[in-house]
Amino acid sequence: MDVGIQMVFASYGWTDVTDEQVWNEEIHLAKLADELGFSAIWAVEHHFNDYSFCPDNLQLMAYLAAVCPNIDLGTAAVILPWNNPLRVAEKAIVLDMLSGGRLRFGIGRGLARREFAAFNQTMDQSRERFDESSKMILDALRTGWMESDGKYYKQQRIELRPRPKYSFDGRIYAVASSDDSLEAAAGIGARMVMFADRPWPLRMDAIQRYRNLFEQHNGTVALPMLIADFCLCAPHSDDLEAIARKHMGSFVQSNIEHYELMSDHFSTTKGYNAYAQKSEIARKTGVSGMVDGFMKAAVWGTPERILRELETRREVIGDFELSTSFRFGGIPIELAEASMRLFAREVLPVLKSWQTPKIPALALAHAAE
Numbered sequence: 001m002d003v004g005i006q007m008v009f010a011s012y013g014w015t016d017v018t019d020e021q022v023w024n025e026e027i028h029l030a031k032l033a034d035e036l037g038f039s040a041i042w043a044v045e046h047h048f049n050d051y052s053f054c055p056d057n058l059q060l061m062a063y064l065a066a067v068c069p070n071i072d073l074g075t076a077a078v079i080l081p082w083n084n085p086l087r088v089a090e091k092a093i094v095l096d097m098l099s100g101g102r103l104r105f106g107i108g109r110g111l112a113r114r115e116f117a118a119f120n121q122t123m124d125q126s127r128e129r130f131d132e133s134s135k136m137i138l139d140a141l142r143t144g145w146m147e148s149d150g151k152y153y154k155q156q157r158i159e160l161r162p163r164p165k166y167s168f169d170g171r172i173y174a175v176a177s178s179d180d181s182l183e184a185a186a187g188i189g190a191r192m193v194m195f196a197d198r199p200w201p202l203r204m205d206a207i208q209r210y211r212n213l214f215e216q217h218n219g220t221v222a223l224p225m226l227i228a229d230f231c232l233c234a235p236h237s238d239d240l241e242a243i244a245r246k247h248m249g250s251f252v253q254s255n256i257e258h259y260e261l262m263s264d265h266f267s268t269t270k271g272y273n274a275y276a277q278k279s280e281i282a283r284k285t286g287v288s289g290m291v292d293g294f295m296k297a298a299v300w301g302t303p304e305r306i307l308r309e310l311e312t313r314r315e316v317i318g319d320f321e322l323s324t325s326f327r328f329g330g331i332p333i334e335l336a337e338a339s340m341r342l343f344a345r346e347v348l349p350v351l352k353s354w355q356t357p358k359i360p361a362l363a364l365a366h367a368a369e
Contacts, residue, residue, distance in 0.1 A: 001319075001320075001321070001352060001353075001356045002039045002224075002321040002322070002358070002359070003038055003039055003321070003322045003323075003348055003351050003352065004033070004039050004040030004041060004071075004072070004322065004324070005029065005038055005040075005041055005042065005323065005324055005325065005340070006042045006044070006076065006228050006323040006324060006325040007026045007029070007041065007042065007043040007044070007054065007060075007325070007327075008052055008325050008328050009026055009043070009044065009052050009054040010050065010052045010053075010251075010254065010327075011050045011053075012050040012051055012250065012254035012329075013247070013250035013251070013254065013328075013330025014330050025327060025333045025336075026327060027064075027067075028333070028337075029326060029333075029336065029337065030064055031067060031068060032337065032341075033068070033340070034068035034069070034071045036340070036341070036344035036348070037344065038071060038344070038348070039072060040072035040074045040104060040323070041061075041064055041068060041072070041073055041074065042075070042076040042104075042106070042228070042323040043074070043075060043076065044057065044076060045077065045078055045079045045082075045108075046112075046115070047115050047118065048114070048115065048118060049114070049258060050254070051112075051258035052258075057075045057076075057078060058075060058078060058088070058091040058092060058095055061073040061074075061075065061095055061103065062091075062094070062095050062098065065098055065099040065102065066098075071102070072102045072103075073095070073099055073102050073103050073104065074105075074106055074323070075103075075104070075106045075107070076106040076173065076175070076193055076226070076228060077106040077173065077174070077193065078105070078106065078107050078108070079107075079108050079109065079110040079115075080107055080108070080129065080130050080133040080134060080137070081121060081125065082110060082116075082121075083133075085132075085133040085136045085137050085146070085148075085153055085155070086136075086140075086146055086155060086158075086160075088133075089136070089140040089146060089160060092105055092137070092141060093141065093160060093163070093164050093165075094162065096164070096166060097164075097165050101165070101166035101362045103168075104171050104173060104359075105141070105168060105171055105173065106172075106173035106174065106175070106226075107130075107134055107172075107173070107175070108130075108175035109126040109127065109129070109130035109175075109181065110123070110126055111123075111272075111275065112258055112259055112260075113259075113260060113265060123269045123272065124269060124270045125152070126271065127180055127184075127270065128151060128152065129153075130184065131184060132148065132151065132153050133152075133153060134174075134184070134188055135148075135188070136148045136150075136153060136155065138188055140160055140164075141164055141168045141365075142164070142167075142168070144159060144160055144365070145157060145158065145160065146158055146160060163365070164365040165364065165365055166362050166363065166364060166365055167363040167364065168365075169363065170191075170359045170360040171359060172188065172189065172190040172191065173190055173192075173193050173226055174191070174192065174193060175193045175194075176192045176193065176194070176206075177194060177274040177275070178271060178272055178275065179206075179209070179273055179274070180271045181274075182206060182209050182210040182213060183213055186210055186213035186214040186216070186217050186218075186222070187213070187217050189214070189217070189218050191222070191223050191224070191226055191321075192207070192210045192222070192225040193225065193226045193227075194207075194225060194226075194228070195227075196227055196229040196230060196294075196297045196298045197278075197293070197294055197297055197298075198293050198294075199293060199297055200297060200313055200317055201316060203317070204316065204317065206274065207225065210222065210225075223357055223359075224318075224320045224321050224357055225317075225320050225321070226320070226322075226323055227321070227322055227323065228323045229298055229299055229322055229323065229324045229325065230248060230251060230294075230298040230299075230300075230324070230325050230328055230329075231298065231300060231306065231324045231325065231326055231339065231343060232244045232247065232248075232300040232301070232326075232331070233301070233302075233303060233306055233339045233340070233342045233343040233346075234301075234302065234338070234339060234342065235302060235342070236302050240300075240302070241300075241301075244295070244300040244301065245291065245295060246329075246330075247328065247329035247330055247331045248291060248298060248328075249287070249291045249294075249329070250328075250329035250330045251294075252287065252294050252329075253287060254329070256290065259275070261275075261278065261279045261283075261290075262279070262283055264276075264279065264280075264283075266279045267279070267280075281293075303342060303343070303346035306343070306347055307347060307351075310322075310351065314354075319354075319356040319357065320356075321356075322351070324343070326339050326340040326343070
């Protein structure tokens, strides 16, 4: 099984922490992941707020490519409506070349109304912007050329230099929860990315819909999805559950605030049906109910408990890849590192023994058109 770490870059839940300290701590854990044998480092894209602030994950991964030579580099995700597609394609090609084909390119359309507003956009445009931009970028990664005459993006035909060296087959990921995002991910042949924030039986309709659509569009079975998870791994203690609830609760609170989940704006925003449902659940159950659901979906506890929970998840949804965050919700860096080391020592070897489909062997890019 493929297991990576997820870099969140949050200051929510910490006291008296500087932005520089947040970044230093996350990079420390990334270097540790490279040493401990994790498969990939994944980083989000978020802007402006304590919830998360990693404004350019491709730039970050260019740095990590040099200091973490033994591990793949993932974006989860580049938010396409907030970025120029030509520049995204160029940066992805450069990063992949410099890293020797280690980029796992994840894309998404964004979710926070406040971030869209700062980029002078509305969420109602996100679906069309994502669809236009993703086609332009993925065509460019395949052929080395970009052009478009779309509603939002006009691009004369231009060759990208350096040219793409390696094929991205099997290395494209897309965040997908709502129906039209499932359709989009399947249509471009991307692996689905989901976050561990609700009990997994509730997600099976969406997961199976994606798998069916993927096979319809691509004539082959979908590769395992990527789950972005949150983990506290620690030895048994009487207060372990309370510690996990404290920090996972803090993360849930930040999620509610950042995405305005207690508002009903998702119900009137085109293409966000899954989040309209999540928002409705949040208003009905309150913060405590959301934390309860999160605690059931994420993995926490002793190594033995974590393995049992992941085995149960696998029985429900089948094979998956894992991207686990150890620093979130105010977890002190010392506890985050201890959690990650214990996970690597006692959980990671077992997960690696699970036989799951791998990313296809690296191949040279298709000939330029």
